[in-house]
Amino acid sequence: MSVSVESDPESPEIDDAVPPARRRFGVAGWLAAGVALGLLLGLVAGLLIVPSFTRPGEDSAEAGFARDMSTHHAQAVEMGMLAHQKASDSDVRTLGGDIALTQQAQIGMMQAWLREWKLGPTGSQPRMAWMPEGSAGLENGLMPGMATDAERAQLRSATGKAFDVLFLQLMIKHHLGGIHMAEEVVKLTDNAEVLRLAQGMVANQRNEVAAFQQLLTKLGG
Structure with a gap:
């Protein structure tokens, strides 16, 4: 993984004098700060690398992708932060933090593109209208791979190994859709920066799917 996260709050390296509640708050707080910083860095990077003459239109594939993938990523950030806070397996916690930080930074980059293109964060077109299959590709009204409200509620209420397994299952589906x-x-x-980011997403998320599958096998899920 390209982004490191805080160590296990139960690690013996942490001072036992620090109350457990404070330790947990510290880990969650640092991750939240990292996610916010990732968004900011993504915005800055997006503004720096987008040439001013590159202006995709309102209904372009580039604009649709930036808008839809930002929404898609936001759900992964939410689930990744949950995993970093709740997972019982240290590898699942680490992956959750990596996902939250990486995808929040990418959201920042895509939102910076939209600003540079003089476009709003949302458009008038339906979800996935920029794709050849259009709205036919929606599942339960959601973009491919996204968890339903019921699945997200189930994840929030799950604990221990059951949480870890459900998180991995939902993230495999989520990544395949992304x-x-x-x-x-x-x-x-034909936009070089959109192409570069999209290709990077494909490569990185394929690697993460393989890691999720290995962890599922380890956990017996």
Whole structure:
């Protein structure tokens, strides 16, 4: 993984004099701060690397991808932060933190593109209208791979190994949906920065899916 996260709050390296509640708050607080910083850095990076003459239109594949993938990523950030706080397996905690930090930074980059293109964060077109399959690709009204409200509620209430297994299962589905969207924009765009980010998403999320599957096997899920 390209982003490191805080160590296990139950590690013996942490001073036993610090109350457990404070330790947990510290880990969650640092991750939240890291996520906010990732968004800011992504915004700055996006503004620095987008040439001013590159202005995709309101209904372009580039704009649709940036808007839809930002929403898709936001759910992964939410679930990743939950995993970093609640997972019983240290590898699941680490992956959760990595996902939250990495995808929040990418949200910042995509939102910076929209600003540079003089476009709003949301458009008039339905979700996935920029893709050839259009709204037919929606599942339960959601973009590919996204967890339903019921699944998210189940994840929030789960604990221990049950949480770890459910998180991994939901993230495999989520990443496969995100890979599909990123692969589609690769076919449709000639914008170098959009192409670079989308290809990076595909490669990184494929690697993470493999890691999730290995962890599921280890946990017997």
